[in-house]
Amino acid sequence: MAHLYWRLLFPAxxxxxxxxxxxxxxxxxxxxxxxxxxxxxxxxxxxxxxxTGAENAFDGNTNTRWESASDAAPNWLMYQFAAPVxxxxxxxxSYGSLSPVSPPGNFTLQSSDDGLVWNxxxxxxxxxxxxxxxxxxxQVGVEPRVFTTMVAGEVLLQEKLPVRxxxxxxxxxxxxxxxxxQVARRRPLIISG
Numbered sequence: 001m002a003h004l005y006w007r008l009l010f011p012a013x014x015x016x017x018x019x020x021x022x023x024x025x026x027x028x029x030x031x032x033x034x035x036x037x038x039x040x041x042x043x044x045x046x047x048x049x050x051x052t053g054a055e056n057a058f059d060g061n062t063n064t065r066w067e068s069a070s071d072a073a074p075n076w077l078m079y080q081f082a083a084p085v086x087x088x089x090x091x092x093x094s095y096g097s098l099s100p101v102s103p104p105g106n107f108t109l110q111s112s113d114d115g116l117v118w119n120x121x122x123x124x125x126x127x128x129x130x131x132x133x134x135x136x137x138x139q140v141g142v143e144p145r146v147f148t149t150m151v152a153g154e155v156l157l158q159e160k161l162p163v164r165x166x167x168x169x170x171x172x173x174x175x176x177x178x179x180x181x182q183v184a185r186r187r188p189l190i191i192s193g
Contacts, residue, residue: 010074015105024092
């Protein structure tokens with residue numbers, strides 16, 4: 001559904017960090033489509049200095065950034081569009097040097113028609129640590145599910161991901177030594193959610 005205002009609400013800074021920082025924030029009206037957060041107005045709940053304002057997150061420049069004030073939480077980063085748009089995908093890029101700034105942790109995408117009353121559109125939780133300069137895509141309207149990776153009945157990994165896939169099964173050939181030489185055995189690798 002199209003709205004005039006969209007924002008990212010960060011209820012807390014990334015664990016162990018004093019601030020929240022984003023180098024690039026792209027908002028898209030189609031999965032894999034172009035950035036539509038252009039020609040509007042950016043704002044934020046706070047900024048660390050005069051060179052880390054909200055507009056930096058939307059300028060497409062990986063050498064600039066929005067950075068919240070120290071120890072300020074919750075934080076939000078907002079974009080007011082010239083006309084209502086529907087956002088279905090976000091692309092967030094961490095700043096090239098993570099220290100001492102921090103990428104976002106858990107966050108909520110919110111929409112508004114007046115910039116005063118906000119509605120939650122999507123929650124993104126269990127955000128894992130970022131690498132410097134890493135870009136991540138978040139699809140809106142896709143419910144996060146817990147996916148379990150198992151090999152031979154043993155759980156290797158569980159991760160909460162906003163994806164559309166519900167089951168993937170792959171057969172893996174494992175080579176096992178026997179008294180007569182190598183024997184190939186099929187072992188299922190199952191990723192399920």
